[in-house]
Amino acid sequence: MSSNISRRDWFRATAAAAAAAETARATQTPGQRGGKRALQVATNCEMCFWRCGVLAKVQEGKVTRIEGNPQHPLTQGRLCARGNAGQFTLYDPDRLKRPQMRVGERGEGRFRDVSWEEALDWLAARLQELKQKYGPESVAFFPHGVASTFFATLMKAYGTPNSAEPAFAQCRGPREVGYALTFGRGLGSPEPLDLDNAKVIVLIGSHLGENVFTSQITQFAEGLARGAKLIVVDPRFSTAATKADWWLPIRPGTDIALLLAWMHVLLNENLEDKEYLARYATGLDSLREHVRPFTPEWASKETELPPALIRETARAMGAAKPAVLVHPGRHVTWYGDDTQRARAMAILTALLGAYGQKGGILLPTPFPRGGFRLPPFPVSKRGRADGAGEKYPLASEEQGVTNGLVEATLTGEPYPVKGWIVYGQNVLESIPQRERTLAAIRQLELMVVVDILPVEQTLFADLVLPEATYLERYDAPHIVETAARPFLAVRQPAVAPLYDTRPGWWIARELARRLGLEAWFPWKNPDEHLARILEPSGVRLEEAKARGAVAFEGRPYIDLRKPEDGPLFPTESGRIELFSKTLQELGHDPLPVYRPPAGPPPGWLRLLYGRAPVHSFARTENNALLSGLMEENAAWISAGAARAFGLRDGDRAVIENQDGARSLPVVIRTTPGIRNDCLYMVHGFGQQAPGLSRANGRGASDTGLITRVAVDPLMGGTGMRVNFVRPVPAEGAES
Amino acid sequence: MARYAMVTDLTKCVGCQACTAACNSEWDVPAGHARTRVLSTGAVGVFPNLRSAFYVAQCNHCDDPPCVQPCPSGATFQSADGIVKIDKELCIGCGFCVTACPYDARYLNPATSKVDKCDFCAARLERGLQPACVTTCTAHAKYFGNLEDPSSEVYRLVYARGAQRIESDDVKVGPNVYYLGARGEPDLVAETFPPRQPRMPSAGQWWERAFKPLAFLMVGATFLGQAVAFFTQLRKGEGQFDD
Numbered sequence: 001m002s003s004n005i006s007r008r009d010w011f012r013a014t015a016a017a018a019a020a021a022e023t024a025r026a027t028q029t030p031g032q033r034g035g036k037r038a039l040q041v042a043t044n045c046e047m048c049f050w051r052c053g054v055l056a057k058v059q060e061g062k063v064t065r066i067e068g069n070p071q072h073p074l075t076q077g078r079l080c081a082r083g084n085a086g087q088f089t090l091y092d093p094d095r096l097k098r099p100q101m102r103v104g105e106r107g108e109g110r111f112r113d114v115s116w117e118e119a120l121d122w123l124a125a126r127l128q129e130l131k132q133k134y135g136p137e138s139v140a141f142f143p144h145g146v147a148s149t150f151f152a153t154l155m156k157a158y159g160t161p162n163s164a165e166p167a168f169a170q171c172r173g174p175r176e177v178g179y180a181l182t183f184g185r186g187l188g189s190p191e192p193l194d195l196d197n198a199k200v201i202v203l204i205g206s207h208l209g210e211n212v213f214t215s216q217i218t219q220f221a222e223g224l225a226r227g228a229k230l231i232v233v234d235p236r237f238s239t240a241a242t243k244a245d246w247w248l249p250i251r252p253g254t255d256i257a258l259l260l261a262w263m264h265v266l267l268n269e270n271l272e273d274k275e276y277l278a279r280y281a282t283g284l285d286s287l288r289e290h291v292r293p294f295t296p297e298w299a300s301k302e303t304e305l306p307p308a309l310i311r312e313t314a315r316a317m318g319a320a321k322p323a324v325l326v327h328p329g330r331h332v333t334w335y336g337d338d339t340q341r342a343r344a345m346a347i348l349t350a351l352l353g354a355y356g357q358k359g360g361i362l363l364p365t366p367f368p369r370g371g372f373r374l375p376p377f378p379v380s381k382r383g384r385a386d387g388a389g390e391k392y393p394l395a396s397e398e399q400g401v402t403n404g405l406v407e408a409t410l411t412g413e414p415y416p417v418k419g420w421i422v423y424g425q426n427v428l429e430s431i432p433q434r435e436r437t438l439a440a441i442r443q444l445e446l447m448v449v450v451d452i453l454p455v456e457q458t459l460f461a462d463l464v465l466p467e468a469t470y471l472e473r474y475d476a477p478h479i480v481e482t483a484a485r486p487f488l489a490v491r492q493p494a495v496a497p498l499y500d501t502r503p504g505w506w507i508a509r510e511l512a513r514r515l516g517l518e519a520w521f522p523w524k525n526p527d528e529h530l531a532r533i534l535e536p537s538g539v540r541l542e543e544a545k546a547r548g549a550v551a552f553e554g555r556p557y558i559d560l561r562k563p564e565d566g567p568l569f570p571t572e573s574g575r576i577e578l579f580s581k582t583l584q585e586l587g588h589d590p591l592p593v594y595r596p597p598a599g600p601p602p603g604w605l606r607l608l609y610g611r612a613p614v615h616s617f618a619r620t621e622n623n624a625l626l627s628g629l630m631e632e633n634a635a636w637i638s639a640g641a642a643r644a645f646g647l648r649d650g651d652r653a654v655i656e657n658q659d660g661a662r663s664l665p666v667v668i669r670t671t672p673g674i675r676n677d678c679l680y681m682v683h684g685f686g687q688q689a690p691g692l693s694r695a696n697g698r699g700a701s702d703t704g705l706i707t708r709v710a711v712d713p714l715m716g717g718t719g720m721r722v723n724f725v726r727p728v729p730a731e732g733a734e735s
Numbered sequence: 736m737a738r739y740a741m742v743t744d745l746t747k748c749v750g751c752q753a754c755t756a757a758c759n760s761e762w763d764v765p766a767g768h769a770r771t772r773v774l775s776t777g778a779v780g781v782f783p784n785l786r787s788a789f790y791v792a793q794c795n796h797c798d799d800p801p802c803v804q805p806c807p808s809g810a811t812f813q814s815a816d817g818i819v820k821i822d823k824e825l826c827i828g829c830g831f832c833v834t835a836c837p838y839d840a841r842y843l844n845p846a847t848s849k850v851d852k853c854d855f856c857a858a859r860l861e862r863g864l865q866p867a868c869v870t871t872c873t874a875h876a877k878y879f880g881n882l883e884d885p886s887s888e889v890y891r892l893v894y895a896r897g898a899q900r901i902e903s904d905d906v907k908v909g910p911n912v913y914y915l916g917a918r919g920e921p922d923l924v925a926e927t928f929p930p931r932q933p934r935m936p937s938a939g940q941w942w943e944r945a946f947k948p949l950a951f952l953m954v955g956a957t958f959l960g961q962a963v964a965f966f967t968q969l970r971k972g973e974g975q976f977d978d
Binding site (some may be wrong): 040067078082084125212218221222225237239240242243247249257562613624625626627628673675728 | 788
């Protein structure tokens with residue numbers, strides 16, 4: 001039944017696609033670039049992980065322009081600055097151009113060029129050697145995102161369970177765990193948020209606008225334009241805060257106190273969604289009892305927010321329920337109690353009846369996908385080395401704990417980790433405590449980096465494998481089930497790989513062949529792989545490739561009038577668990593408990609960091625167009641704090657942390673838009689990579705200043721907002 | 736007849752600079768320059784009572800464009816649809832229009848030695864496309880259309896929703912880029928980035944930057960025509976503006 005609807009929908013969509021293709025052809029008239037006919041290739045972006053749909057315009061074998069693909073179901077033709085600048089990464093002269101093998105010491109950066117044949121033969125031999133000496137688990141894999149699908153298959157087939165990406169323990173892991181504990185499933189990416197239909201939007205530290213995911217910004221702006229009220233909780237007057245009806249400049253680290261007080265007001269004033277809770281939730285009485293003491297007056301002392309403001313914002317949420325979107329955040333590894341804060345946000349969402357309701361959090365819809373039947377992967381008897389499932393009981397075994405792998409490498413516990421394969425991830429920038437990461441790397445017997453640019457970590461590699469960029473390669477398709485309409489988006493090359501670079505799928509399969517693991521790579525080419533995935537959807541390969549993406553109708557809302565087909569909330573109880581028995585059994589707080597954070601000592605500021613709309617992580621700072629928009633970061637402090645440090649707006653200062661770590665000199669920006677006790681900077685700068693001619697040595701690195709972390713005991717996440725810093729005028733710093 | 740106009744909704748704009756990047760890519764704008772810039776007023780006020788707005792600044796295609804008259808070669812002109820254009824063949828890169836623009840919307844492209852600025856993506860309009868900044872805007876904050884067409888979105892935004900021009904008390908040249916804002920963003924932008932008085936070149940600058948290059952470049956009748964234009968404009972320029 002539902003597949004019939006999907007099929008019909010598909011034919012309608014195909015007709016529209018054909019019409020659009022006609023239009024596209026008609027518009028391929030001579031452009032301003034020399035009158036040659038242009039070819040447009042539909043693919044998806046990899047300048048960040050949102051993977052917006054793009055059309056790459058190719059003229060005379062070169063990508064000359066990238067625009068949004070209007071047929072992409074989620075991003076609908078919109079593209080951020082990074083997406084628009086993709087060809088500048090493709091044509092970055094600093095790119096890694098051919099395989100290189102280390103000849104000097106680790107970190108020295110002396111390499112010799114080798115052929116792919118030699119590089120892969122050597123690597124396969126080393127991998128076999130490590131497997132024999134220490135077992136396959138001794139090789140750890142550091143991937144990032146769907147681009148690493150084939151490499152992930154290779155590593156599993158090789159026999160190591162040790163794979164970890166920063167997306168979990170340095171980013172959204174606590175949120176996934178906190179929401180899964182409450183609703184039975186995590187949120188995933190892209191976040192399933194009904195921002196455009198919300199009547200109240202609540203951002204807790206989420207700096208939408210500076211943090212740009214195209215469709216999320218589109219929906220956020222649309223929501224605001226439709227009159228949604230906006231509550232922003234942030235120690236800094238962020239872009240989002242400039243648009244807020246209520247800005248709550250909270251004392252950092254006290255969010256749980258605020259969340260408990262909000263729950264207190266909702267329950268105390270009968271503002272919760274009673275019908276929804278009665279039907280779907282369990283543990284309401286315990287929660288009511290738990291939050292009774294947490295009045296706005298109590299929370300005010302912790303958060304430094306006026307009680308009236310706490311009450312007023314809670315009432316605004318209560319009045320707008322269930323169309324209240326409490327944004328779950330994305331990078332949420334802040335203070336080590338992050339899973340519990342995510343729980344508090346999930347519970348608040350539940351009290352407002354907003355999960356599965358219009359204007360709240362959307363339900364996922366499965367995408368009908370096929371695939372090859374692969375042989376079962378070998379199962380390790382030694383378990384994981386990163387502590388996922390054991391030391392960190394709720395950590396994802398799919399995404400792993402990066403810092404757990406660093407720890408295991410350093411200590412040899414629970415067993416030796418001797419080889420790292422780093423793919424599309426920048427371990428020195430993404431994992432905090434970089435000195436520990438470097439120490440771990442120095443102990444390795446094998447360090448391999450697959451990347452497109454000579455980022456700092458390549459200096460420490462035994463073997464550097466230059467990958468083709470996203471505009472030159474196929475990747476596994478991007479399948480999204482967390483959007484209002486589930487979809488599959490195609491990644492296909494616009495141009496052939498430059499230099500002697502190769503796509504990741506090719507590298508993985510060639511290695512598999514050398515390791516006798518071909519059985520896990522049964523497809524002839526990426527097209528065949530994609531065609532098999534598409535099979536159950538009834539969509540032809542050529543059609544998918546022409547459009548760039550295919551979508552089906554989703555069921556994002558719970559229909560309260562109808563009985564459900566299946567369990568809405570796959571928790572143990574089948575209901576929304578306000579009170580978590582799972583946490584109780586693990587010996588943790590079954591309801592979120594506020595514990596006051598340690599504040600900065602006098603003379604110190606708390607280091608906060610965030611994103612700029614024109615850069616992704618430490619990935620895009622060398623892009624010529626984007627570097628032109630922002631070539632270095634600045635440190636924001638209040639004018640009062642600046643005076644105390646003898647600094648004025650525009651001065652240069654070195655930022656020093658509590659352990660004596662120092663940044664490169666950075667411009668001080670004074671603003672009334674930040675609390676007196678904080679210093680803020682954009683992440684991704686201050687890179688120490690001589691091969692990056694634009695990014696090297698520009699600005700300050702927040703990662704370098706994060707020498708301490710508060711580890712979340714539930715899932716191993718590294719809380720990173722626990723470092724205190726002070727700006728030292730640049731002259732003084734040089735002495 | 737058309738009168739093209741752009742409206743930017745500053746309540747929606749998040750300052751992401753997708754417009755700048757799309758524009759730079761579309762028009763090969765060298766790093767450090769832009770035809771469309773995103774500026775911020777910064778936080779204004781006393782903590783925690785603050786305001787701030789973004790300003791997407793570009794050529795305003797003014798009703799009375801101060802950049803046209805000082806152009807010695809006639810490269811800068813206004814077409815019938817209101818778009819102020821630069822004929823790159825004629826531009827001698829003297830930069831007089833750059834200093835004349837009250838909105839700092841023009842720059843001298845070091846790669847081509849020609850002046851460049853937003854032309855509402857005229858080449859895209861001819862292909863039936865919207866300007867690159869409008870197409871890409873992540874917040875759907877930009878609207879482009881014909882202000883003389885009552886059925887257009889820009890007509891509605893300007894005449895029904897009260898989109899504003901960024902003007903100052905002494906500079907009112909009829910900009911055709913408008914701004915919307917539910918929280919007084921356009922006023923804050925006008926206070927922070929008021930258009931300035933057009934600066935006209937001195938006689939010395941004319942000699943160095945316009946006459947000499949023109950003298951080299953122009954021959955025969957072209958030269959004569961330009962020389963006449965030059966002296967006419969010089970007289971007018973000095974009469975109107977005291978630099």
